Amino acid sequence: MAPICRHLAALSGYVPGEQPHVAGMVKLNTNENPYPPSPRVGEALAAFDWRTLRLYPDPVSSKARERVARVCGCAPEQVFIANGSDEILALFTRAFVEEGGSLGCFSPTYSLYPVLAAIRNAQCKPLPLNGDFTCPMPPPDFSDAFIWTNPNAPTSLLAAPETIAAFAKTYSGILLVDEAYVDFAPADCMALAAAPDNANVLVMRTLSKSYSLAGIRFGYCVGPKPLVDALYVIKDSYNMDAVAQAVGLAALEDAPHMRANVAKILATRERLARTLEARGWTVLPSATNFLFARPPEGVAAADLFAALRAEHVYVRYFPGERTGAWLRITVGSEPEVARLLEALAGQGA
Ligand SMILES: Cc1ncc(COP(=O)(O)O)c(C=O)c1O
Numbered sequence: 001m002a003p004i005c006r007h008l009a010a011l012s013g014y015v016p017g018e019q020p021h022v023a024g025m026v027k028l029n030t031n032e033n034p035y036p037p038s039p040r041v042g043e044a045l046a047a048f049d050w051r052t053l054r055l056y057p058d059p060v061s062s063k064a065r066e067r068v069a070r071v072c073g074c075a076p077e078q079v080f081i082a083n084g085s086d087e088i089l090a091l092f093t094r095a096f097v098e099e100g101g102s103l104g105c106f107s108p109t110y111s112l113y114p115v116l117a118a119i120r121n122a123q124c125k126p127l128p129l130n131g132d133f134t135c136p137m138p139p140p141d142f143s144d145a146f147i148w149t150n151p152n153a154p155t156s157l158l159a160a161p162e163t164i165a166a167f168a169k170t171y172s173g174i175l176l177v178d179e180a181y182v183d184f185a186p187a188d189c190m191a192l193a194a195a196p197d198n199a200n201v202l203v204m205r206t207l208s209k210s211y212s213l214a215g216i217r218f219g220y221c222v223g224p225k226p227l228v229d230a231l232y233v234i235k236d237s238y239n240m241d242a243v244a245q246a247v248g249l250a251a252l253e254d255a256p257h258m259r260a261n262v263a264k265i266l267a268t269r270e271r272l273a274r275t276l277e278a279r280g281w282t283v284l285p286s287a288t289n290f291l292f293a294r295p296p297e298g299v300a301a302a303d304l305f306a307a308l309r310a311e312h313v314y315v316r317y318f319p320g321e322r323t324g325a326w327l328r329i330t331v332g333s334e335p336e337v338a339r340l341l342e343a344l345a346g347q348g349a
Helices: 038-048 050-054 062-072 085-095 114-118 161-170 192-193 225-234 244-252 255-278 302-309 335-346
Strands: 080-082 100-106 123-128 147-148 174-178 201-206 219-222 290-294 328-329
Touching: 038 244, 050 244, 062 192, 062 219, 080 085, 085 114, 085 147, 085 174, 085 201, 085 219, 085 225, 100 114, 114 123, 161 192, 174 335, 192 201, 192 219, 192 290, 201 335, 219 225, 225 335, 244 328, 255 290, 302 328, 302 335
Parallel strands: 100 123, 100 147, 147 174, 174 201
Antiparallel strands: 080 219, 201 219, 290 328
């Protein structure tokens, strides 16, 4: 049997959050939306003619591309549609980081990025967040490419778009702003991606969180045509299946439904944050659909995570120096959050 490539032999892949299937569980561990997607998604699925599945799908997802372009204020040629934003991250690394080159990101951040750099046989250069988890300004020649997650995960904090724009101006490489959670935030960087003088910034979003569509794979990014063209050159011929294209388009056409769900989540987020603070937790000011929160003095995050899990209340715990004292808690529905708070109270938290 042929051996695996040498640079991959010791690589452990990305470990996604647990996907348990337990009746009555409270699943607050992978930042899914507790509310269903737009009814238009159901209508699109019901109207979908299964007989057409014998045909290959549109290779460039034209309709979704046009829709995103209209929403983002750019030309369709500046939009790339992908099989989840994870696909964009993988293609970005392949297109803009040479083998042996470097991919910059903050630390802690989304832990897929170092894995993608390793797969590319490139160096991941993590830039430590400040002590208060805010982002330092990366040096202009920090790396060949940089992924700035905004708001950041798992910390939930938003950096000002002006700060990111200032970095983009000085940065010598290609910058990807990962806006997976931006619909829960008060500001975004899309204007930077769509600006006519932009040559080095891509802004990426997903339908997995705010649009309640983690179960189909649909992400997109916007930026200068030459960068977008590079992604189209290297993608799989038919990276978006026909069902995902139809469903994603239907969801994008009902932004008011998404915004109504976001409003409910933001109200629950604030109530949960205030309740935890009243119980002695430290909660970072979240611009996302999750909280990054440190349990009160004397309660270890790792123990709490395990105790909650035993009760089928799932949150996310990231061991490590910077994150090991904290939990990442997805903002669920009101009943889910009530169950969480009850379980926490049972643990003295
Ligand atoms: C920061 C960040 N970027 C990207 C993704 C990937 O999202 P998608 O479901 O579109 O692949 C996630 C998923 O949790 C995320 O947290």
